Amino acid sequence: MILSADSGSTYENLLTQTPPFLPEGAHFMVGVVTVPPGDPGSGPHRHTGPVFGYVLEGEILFELEGEEPYPIKAGEAFWEPGGEVVHYQAGNLREDIASRFVVCMACAPDVPMLTFLEPEEIRERDHLRHPSARQF
Incomplete structure (x- = not known):
């Protein structure tokens, strides 16, 4: 899709998803995550x-609770619903880079944007x- 008749800029949709909810009073954060070669991630x-x-x-390697883990390569988009759904892994499948x-995360106010599970849970x-x- 061309964005303007006066410009050669284009838009390519990579992912469309309706989130199940947004936290009350949410703020948004955008960041870059770097996972070292072969690292299992958080x-x-x-x-x-x-x-x-x-x-x-x-x-x-991306895994959400209830879903089969799957690879996501450079140039591909993903999403997760947040809330009670556990994000198990986003490990680096590459050993060389x-x-x-x-x-981009919608975050509840005054709550850490990421909460780790205890081993028992x-x-x-x-x-x-x-x-x-x-x-x-």
């Missing part, structure tokens, strides 16, 4: 609101993971 965690992302470089992705919720990703 541990299981939650976000207070929806997260949208775009992989800039490399390839990550860092993977980098941009995230990870075990208790294991049955909610896709069968291919269960650990217990």
Whole structure:
């Protein structure tokens, strides 16, 4: 799609998603996450609101609670609903380079944008993971 008759700028839609909710009084954060070569990424965690992302470089293994883990390559977009849904992994599938992705997060006020699960909760919720990703 051309954005203006006076410009050669174009727009390409990468992802359309209606989030299930936005936290009351939400603010938005945009950041870049860099995952070192072969690194498993952050541990299981939650976000207070929806997260949208775009992989800039490399390839990550992405897993949300209940979904089969899948690779996302540079140039591809992703999203997660936030709230009670656990984000299990966004590990770097590349051993030779860092993977980098941009995230835009809707965050509840006065709450950390990311909350890690304790080991006990990870075990208790294991049955909610896709069968291919269960650990217990």
